[in-house]
Amino acid sequence: MTDNESHADAPVVAVVLAAGFGTRFDPNNPKQLVSVGGKAIVAWSIEAFETDPRVTDIVVVVNPRVRSAVEELVDGAGYPKVRLIIDGGAERVDSTMAALDALAANGIPADAKVLIHDAVRPFVLRSSIDGCIDALDEYRAATVAVASTDTVLLTRDLGDRKVVDSVPDRPNTFRAQTPQAFRFATIRDAYARAAEDPDFHPTDDTRVVVDYLPGEPVAIVAGSETNLKVTTLADLPIAERIAQDAAKARAKERMHEVLAEAAGRMRR
Ligand SMILES: Nc1ccn([C@@H]2O[C@H](COP(=O)(O)OP(=O)(O)OP(=O)(O)O)[C@@H](O)[C@H]2O)c(=O)n1
Numbered sequence: 084m085t086d087n088e089s090h091a092d093a094p095v096v097a098v099v100l101a102a103g104f105g106t107r108f109d110p111n112n113p114k115q116l117v118s119v120g121g122k123a124i125v126a127w128s129i130e131a132f133e134t135d136p137r138v139t140d141i142v143v144v145v146n147p148r149v150r151s152a153v154e155e156l157v158d159g160a161g162y163p164k165v166r167l168i169i170d171g172g173a174e175r176v177d178s179t180m181a182a183l184d185a186l187a188a189n190g191i192p193a194d195a196k197v198l199i200h201d202a203v204r205p206f207v208l209r210s211s212i213d214g215c216i217d218a219l220d221e222y223r224a225a226t227v228a229v230a231s232t233d234t235v236l237l238t239r240d241l242g243d244r245k246v247v248d249s250v251p252d253r254p255n256t257f258r259a260q261t262p263q264a265f266r267f268a269t270i271r272d273a274y275a276r277a278a279e280d281p282d283f284h285p286t287d288d289t290r291v292v293v294d295y296l297p298g299e300p301v302a303i304v305a306g307s308e309t310n311l312k313v314t315t316l317a318d319l320p321i322a323e324r325i326a327q328d329a330a331k332a333r334a335k336e337r338m339h340e341v342l343a344e345a346a347g348r349m350r351r
């Protein structure tokens with residue numbers, strides 16, 4: 084079977100990374116547990132995958148500070164797709180590697196579709212998740228991203244100052260979001276090669292593929308400005324507004340459904 088042929092029965096595994104320490108937020112108040120729109124941020128992210136019928140399994144990566152709260156949340160809400168809650172590591176890449184090791188130990192097939200998501204991006208769109216799943220039928224790597232509306236400057240150090248090194252063409256500049264999605268064998272291979280470089284500290288998973296599997300295309304999947312990463316306290320009111328707008332949109336959708344049902348009954 085070629086890589087481009089769809090592996091129709093390949094599992095679709097979401098890895099929800101919730102093992103961070105929120106040093107830019109409030110180290111004494113783990114942001115993945117903070118409530119927005121009446122629900123813990125990590126719960127929004129787990130539910131985004133739990134409610135997508137195309138996702139088959141979920142692994143949640145935690146740190147000791149949030150483990151019991153996350154376990155309680157998962158047990159209370161009953162997320163049947165959550166198969167494992169595992170400990171992460173010091174850096175985001177360590178948490179990804181811990182998840183990949185756990186998936187390998189549980190016999191995940193090489194062609195499984197693995198979607199790695201920041202737990203602190205609570206409002207990921209279904210279209211972005213499904214866009215990643217679809218992209219992996221044609222590519223072995225894909226990442227959600229949004230086109231930059233600002234000109235992007237790539238810099239270098241000159242003494243104690245940053246100076247502009249290059250200015251990429253605007254149409255080719257995007258801001259990475261998550262999920263970042265990979266066939267399991269691909270991301271596993273990239274991380275195995277990266278592990279040989281102790282000075283490699285990427286801030287996402289896509290860079291591991293770009294740097295260590297050069298020539299492996301990473302497809303861009305449409306993200307959204309509402310796919311906010313809650314990073315600092317200043318992000319909270321924005322997240323709250325997004326949650327409220329989402330609730331209004333759901334209420335409006337439900338009203339239209341009720342009206343359509345009523346109209347259908349009247350026609351009978
Ligand atoms: N060792 C880590 C670091 C980060 N993350 C997760 O990766 C996502 C993005 O990371 P970030 O927003 O940077 O979270 P923190 O690392 O907690 O924030 P900070 O860098 O301010 O400490 C978050 O869902 C976070 O929980 C993780 O699972 N393991």
Ligand SMILES: C[C@](O)(CO)[C@H](O)COP(=O)(O)O
Pocket residue numbers: 175201258259260261286287288312314
């Ligand atoms: C993965 C990511 O969300 C893509 O923009 C980002 O790199 C995470 O960065 P963080 O410093 O771990 O929040």
